[in-house]
Amino acid sequence: QKEVEQDPGPLSVPEGAIVSLNCTYSNSAFQYFMWYRQYSRKGPELLMYTYSSGNKEDGRFTAQVDKSSKYISLFIRDSQPSDSATYLCATGTTDSWGKLQFGAGTQVVVTP
């Protein structure tokens, strides 16, 4: 069983809708949590980062971490066709030599 589980989708939403993505993880030692965005045939790029539990907002994007339930969420408000991509969650610890555990990624399609 993978340490980070993520529904692969695809998730199709109309433009302007809220996109809700989530991951679950099994290792309670994970300390920081990230969302990477990957456009088709490109490398992933960091979108959001949070440390420990709580919310973090950046423009239309909100990342949530609930360490008690080992649940990571990403919300995209007012979704745009340019948000169509695969979103990968990732987790790590400060003593893991920078090694991250990635989810399988959820493909999001925002239709005009």
Place this chain on the structure above:
Amino acid sequence: NAGVTQTPKFRVLKTGQSMTLLCAQDMNHEYMYWYRQDPGMGLRLIHYSVGEGTTAKGEVPDGYNVSRLKKQNFLLGLESAAPSQTSVYFCASSPDRTSYEQYFGPGTRLTVT
């Protein structure tokens, strides 16, 4: 500032052939990583390096070797390619062990027939 570059972008190999994938970064990062990405499996770490001259095994190291002779370069070698190694390979780098952000290259699409 090119960031992380990978060579080649595409390659088709026959079973048993060998090849080397080159990763180069111009950000003076200490840490470098090689991942493979397969449908439904996400990114899996093959090998990584915490500095020039060092290498370590990741989650799926079998069938691969790596070298980090220069700080800016990280090479991934396949000595005898197998169809199971058909994948997209990504190189990434990060400044140090405390950095949560990894910078990825554009990927190499490898097909082994």
